[in-house]
Amino acid sequence: MKKEAFSHGDLIEITTFEGIKKGTYMPSSEKFLTLKLESGYNIGISKKKIKSIKLISKYKKPKENLCNVSKKKNLKTITILHTGGTIASEVDYNTGAVTAKFTPEELICMFPELSNIANIESKLIRNMFSEDIRFAHYNILAKEIEKASKNSDGIIITHGTDTIGYTAAALSFILENLNIPVILVGAQRSSDRPSTDAAINLICASQFIAKSNFAEVAVCMHENMSDESCLILPGTRTRKCHSSRRDGFKAINSSPIAQVKTDGTINYINSSFSKTSNLNLKLKLIKENLKIGWIKSHPNMYSKELEVYKSFDGLLIEGTGLGHFPINSTDKETKEHSKMLNTIKALTKKIPVAMSTQAISGRINMNVYSTGRLLQEAGVIGNYSDMQPETAYIKLAWLLSNHKKEVKKLFTENLRGEISKRSLE
Amino acid sequence: MNYKNIGFKCGLEVHQQLETHNLFCNCPSLVRDPNNPNIKFNRKLRASAGETGTIDLAAAFETKKGKKIFYEACSTSSCLVECDDEPPHKLNEDAIDTAIMIAMLLNAKIVDQIHVMRKVVVDGSNTTGFQRTMLIATDGYIETSKGKVSIPTICLEEESAQKLNSTDYSITYRLDRLGVPLIEVATGPDIKDPEHAKETASLLGMILRSTNRVKRGIGTIRQDVNLSIKTHPRVEVKGFQELRYMPRVIENEVQRQQKEKSGKPHVRKANPDGTTSFLRPMPGSARMYPETDHPPFEITPNQIKLVKIPELITEKALKLEKKYNLQPSLAKELLENKQFDFLVKRYTKLEPFTIAQILIETPKEIESRLKINASKLKEQDFEFVIKNLNENKIQKSAVINILSKLAENKKVNLADYEVISDTKLEQEVKKIVEANKGASLNAIMGEVMKKLQSKVDGKKAMELIKKFI
Secondary structure (H helix, E strand, C coil), rough: CCCCCCCCEEEEEECCCCCEEEEEEEECCCCCCECCCCCCCCCEEEEEHEEEEEEEECCCCCCCCCCCCCCCCCCEEEEEEECCCCEEEEEEECCCCCECCCCCEEEEHCCCCHHHHCCEEEEECCCCHHHHHHHHHHHHHHHHHHCCCCCCCCCEECCCCCCCCHHHHHHHHHHECCCCCCEEEECCCCCCCCCHHHHHHHHHHHHHHHHHHHHCCCEECCCCCCCEEEEEEEECCEEEEEEEECCCCCCCCCCEEEEEEECCCCEEEECHHHHHHHHCECCCCCCCCCCCEEEEEECCHHHHHHHHHHHCCCEEEEEEECCCCCCCCCCCHHHHHHHHHHHHHHHHHHHHHHEEEEECCCCCCCCCHHHHHHHHHHHCCCCCCCCCHHHHHHHHHHHHCCHHHHHHHHHCCCCCCCCCCCCCC | CCCCCCCCCEEEEEEEEEEEEEECCCCCCCCCCCCCCCCCECCCCCCCCCCCCCCHHHHHHHHHHHCEEEEEECCCCCCCCCCCCCCCCCHHHHHHHHHHHHHCCCCECCCEEEEEEECCCCCCCCCCEEEEEEEEEEEEEEEEEEEEEEEEEEEEEEEEHHHEEEECEEEEECCCCCEEEEEEECCCCCCCCHHHHHHHHHHHHHHHHHCCCCCCCCCCEEEEEEEEECCCEEEHHHHHHHHHHHHHHHEEEEEEEHCCCCCEEEEECCCCCCCEEEEEECCCCEEEEEEECCCCCEECCCHHHHHCCCCHHHHHHHHHHHHHHHCHHHHHHHHHCCHHHHHHCCCCCCCCCHHHHHHHHHHHHHHHHHCCCCCCCCCCHHHHHHHHHCCCCHHHHHHHHHHHHHCCCCCCCCCHCCCCCCCHHHHHHHHHHHCCCCCCCCHHHHHHHHHHHHHCCCCHHHHHHHCCC
């Protein structure tokens, strides 16, 4: 194939054995050249068939239009910290490229409603998938929040939805004496589509910050399938319960804090939250090199699965039911289970081993069955806690980072709303 | 009118729904779900920034506020994919096969690698704010009586949601139709005159139906006509109810264009009276970008080979005509009949022509002559009469009588139609002739038929009367 120099966005003419095709050169794969035809359709042309390619004209980048943002004195200031899961993006219909947008001007351009709710500041921290987030990112975010909190009335963190609950829990623990709202916002439908839920989530989060005296970490996502209202979900209680629905986020063993409508109406559901104050924010970061394991109880377990955690700093068990794990040897088929119990005993001598449940909701009670009692005797902590495993995991890491000597005591004490004394849900 | 001289330029766009499940999920491709909607929600759609070039904030705000869009759906025909609460599933392979089949029937070249695109539509007719569409084949053509008509593109796309109602502030859609696979065939501007447009449209319709994989009935196929003359820019005419009115609508539209001095490109609606009326301005060029939720996919030569090219309906009809010596119109109608082949094979004493007539002509006669609704006749009703005719238990003349009774759900007693023996018939006729001495031939015949009804063959009876008079 005879090739001339051309790059993405250039208008080219391709001659193949079947004829001539004209269009825009697009990012292509190894086997196929992607061409955007005049009609707007992309097609892949087998590279084997191409005889020659002629450059017709080079790509000219269209002028960008920026919205002017003028600050309004009577409005609160919200700082938006971006971590990824692009909440705002623009599509270039010439090249099909999707560009993430982060500056306040760009955000106002995309969501003009925001300019009537608050003055917007923003900063790009990372642009990453949330499944890639590590403890180090929690600390980076906490430091940015501390910085931004000095001249903001509230913080919005844009975040991929997969681990938004984990980050909310981590920030809940790290940000001690938090005096402003920190709201995490995600989108289940990407912002490059006209039907994105990003806009409503962002608008409701902004409305909540602008109109409430809430000063905790929370998650703001759709309440139902409609673009009308969002729920403010407690930072240590939020779980992604549906892989794709807009309203896939639920408060576990707890209730939402409030319902927020796009027009700014707030209906409080649970008002026992920390209010805005003059407290001095203190960062209690998570040690970034900690190794915390997490093992889910399942049928046919082997002690080998547990042994890998010998070199770890802590282990969370996601047990069955009230907090159980296969440790009973009742017949010849369950011989392995005695080994399991011994391995747990060996682990608890070195590291904290905490129990949570894989049941979707409910509390740990390791007194009801002998299994639970044996586990307690073996040194497993976490009895009577109603923390969801995600929060329990983060809390274990945070305690080991900041209260190493009191892990056993504090793990089952309520510090950030992660444990409730009464079971109501 | 000399259409060449006025610079007549005309092309068609045909949209045909496919008979399969939805394009990007496993919901049945129901166009009208009879159930009551049990899913209701409302949404707002936002055009992506940058496309309007708006800098004025207030203006941007107003345009983006838009109408509130209400949706209703039945869980029998729509799932989270139609609600845009789940990414698209695997692309419907049946629909791809059908698209390839159609592309081959239209002599088109199938694209090496297909890219699913998002065509931005923010009126709410797609919950996503875009229509998923893909270019399947290019550079096809069909032969018509007035030469080749080119088919530059064949696309496969999602059908939109059905609009229920609209106010200044809101608009309501039903989701049952959303996601039904749709083939779009576009012709080049090669149509020579209004009659040629009808011919081309009907030819395309026949080719699409030949696949046996397309939906049938009102609204399942839609034709748009693109039309311009030297002195008037392109106008798109939508909403043809019946193909036979197409030439008249085009003629009227040409005359309208000739009268209009400074016409602008726009979209018009074909009215039932043959005129057209303004619908909306011409939409800007389609804004398309890749559907990132579905990877591009290759169509291999092997895959193309595996697709069986169906025989065209016209070819099949011709074969049938020749094989059974049928009228062309009867053969064409028989193609739609599922029973014919089976009945011909099973009831060998009857001429295929007789079976064809009973299946196609008799119901028409029941409706036109007896004014009885024949649509309730079931396959077993037809087989019942054909079987008895084959076994010589009834006369051919009894067929219409029996079928009309069955159509009305009345009981049929075969004894009433019993074929009487020749000797008995002779006796009966003799008796009647004697009783009606002096009466005319026709009057006697009337008496014979009254008494013996459908039990006798009219020809035979007449011969006997003549013998005894």
